[in-house]
Amino acid sequence: MAKKQRKIHTSYRPFFRFVRKIAKAFKKKPKALDLNKSTVEEPAIYISNHSGASGPLTLSLYIHKFIVPWGTYEMVGNYLERWKYLYYVFYQQKLGYKKAKSWILATLFGIISKMLYRGMQLIPTYRDIRFKTTISQSLRFLRKKSSVLIFPEDSTTGYHEQLLRYNLGFIFLSETYYKETGIDLPVYPVRYSKQKNMYIIGEKDYVNKYLLQGKSREEVAEIFKDTTNVLGEMILNNKEPAQ
Numbered sequence: 001m002a003k004k005q006r007k008i009h010t011s012y013r014p015f016f017r018f019v020r021k022i023a024k025a026f027k028k029k030p031k032a033l034d035l036n037k038s039t040v041e042e043p044a045i046y047i048s049n050h051s052g053a054s055g056p057l058t059l060s061l062y063i064h065k066f067i068v069p070w071g072t073y074e075m076v077g078n079y080l081e082r083w084k085y086l087y088y089v090f091y092q093q094k095l096g097y098k099k100a101k102s103w104i105l106a107t108l109f110g111i112i113s114k115m116l117y118r119g120m121q122l123i124p125t126y127r128d129i130r131f132k133t134t135i136s137q138s139l140r141f142l143r144k145k146s147s148v149l150i151f152p153e154d155s156t157t158g159y160h161e162q163l164l165r166y167n168l169g170f171i172f173l174s175e176t177y178y179k180e181t182g183i184d185l186p187v188y189p190v191r192y193s194k195q196k197n198m199y200i201i202g203e204k205d206y207v208n209k210y211l212l213q214g215k216s217r218e219e220v221a222e223i224f225k226d227t228t229n230v231l232g233e234m235i236l237n238n239k240e241p242a243q
Contacts (some may be wrong), residue, residue, distance in 0.1 A: 082114065152170050
């Protein structure tokens, strides 16, 4: 029997809306700059740097619309699966925390993380043949005009201020949507800086435009990665958002 598809919603679910209200009382609102002069299109793909643990949290709290995030599949698993990923991979390998701090954070965050991500309607990402499930779930949201937020930076060696490489998941999603609809989804590069507490939404661009020019997926990912690095330089150079 085929597995029943989960119901999708076009807004955050009640638990996450509740958490957002509480979190905003403690998390200072970031400065924001949108470089798009025209109305932002929907649906779209947003791609952002991770900025450690800060990027996904800040964007989910303060970005101006409902966007469904991608996240590693371990975070929708059972408590032990979530704890192992948080303790061994996220906090120690990627963020470089000590064992004691990692143990405390993994133990506490592991308790609420499943409800939190369910409230965000997080789309699990896989590194094997199950990646087709990631694409399938993403398409369901896109068909309902809900945008998708992806963090494509390669964090194998941790998170870097200067982004080194983008993974290709967002390229495959854009390609698949284009084959299905004939529409080249707008892709909005986003850069967040924890140090400056600011994010910039860069001008929209298009994946299939480059692919049709004969560029490889890797070359297209490099273009978007470089664009995001430029946005980071704008933040570091103290460019202020328009009033």
